[in-house]
Amino acid sequence: MAGVVHHGAVTQRRGLQSVRDMVLSLAVVFAFVGVILAITLRQTPDPIKVIDASSVRAAVTSNSPYRAVAVLPSELPGELSGWRITSARASAPGDSPFAWHIGYFTSTGTYAGVDQSNASAAVLRRDEQVSGATAGTTRVGSVRWQRIEKVDGTRRWLLRTQSGVTTLIVGTGPWGQLEQLARALKPVTQPSGS
Known part of the structure; x- marks a missing residue:
C-alpha cells in the first residue's frame, strides 16, 4: 500500500x-x-423483639386466684441465661378461668413458653392448640409431667395439673430444654419495692 x-x-x-x-x-x-x-x-438490627413482662407479673400477682409459677428474666438460672421474653399476656381481673402466658426466645434459637390456668387441662390444651400424642411422662424434681409431642416432632409440651391449676410448657427445642424450664419455675411474687 x-x-x-x-x-x-x-x-x-x-x-x-x-x-x-x-x-x-x-x-x-x-x-x-x-x-x-x-x-x-x-x-x-436484631429481629427478635424483646418485651417487658413486668405488667404481666403485676397482673398475675394481683389477680390470679391461684399461686402462679413462672420464670422471669431476672430470675433465669444459669442454664437458661440468654433467654429473652418475646410474648406475655394475662387475663383481665375477674376473668374466669384466669390464665397467663410468657414466651421465650432461647439462647439456642428455639421457642419455649409457659402457660398456666385454672381451666381444665382439656380446655387449656384446646386454647393453646396442643395437638400431639402422649409421649410418656417425665419427672422434674418431685413433679411428674405428661409429655406430649406433635406427630412431626416440631413441637413438644409438658403438662401437669395440680390442685385445679394446669401448667403447660411448650417448646420447639429438645425435651431437656423444656425440663430445664420446668425446673426453674418459682412462685410469682410482687417484686420488691412495688
Whole structure:
C-alpha cells in the first residue's frame, strides 16, 4: 500500500489509552460493587423483639386466684441465661378461668413458653392448640409431667395439673430444654419495692 505511513508513536499512545480506559472502567465497576457490598453487609438490627413482662407479673400477682409459677428474666438460672421474653399476656381481673402466658426466645434459637390456668387441662390444651400424642411422662424434681409431642416432632409440651391449676410448657427445642424450664419455675411474687 503506497502512501500509508505507520507512525509507531501514535500506535503506542493509543495502546496506553486503551489500558488506561480499561483500568478506569474496572475502578468504576469495583467502586459500584463496593457500594453494593457496603449496603448489603451492614449490620442488621436484631429481629427478635424483646418485651417487658413486668405488667404481666403485676397482673398475675394481683389477680390470679391461684399461686402462679413462672420464670422471669431476672430470675433465669444459669442454664437458661440468654433467654429473652418475646410474648406475655394475662387475663383481665375477674376473668374466669384466669390464665397467663410468657414466651421465650432461647439462647439456642428455639421457642419455649409457659402457660398456666385454672381451666381444665382439656380446655387449656384446646386454647393453646396442643395437638400431639402422649409421649410418656417425665419427672422434674418431685413433679411428674405428661409429655406430649406433635406427630412431626416440631413441637413438644409438658403438662401437669395440680390442685385445679394446669401448667403447660411448650417448646420447639429438645425435651431437656423444656425440663430445664420446668425446673426453674418459682412462685410469682410482687417484686420488691412495688
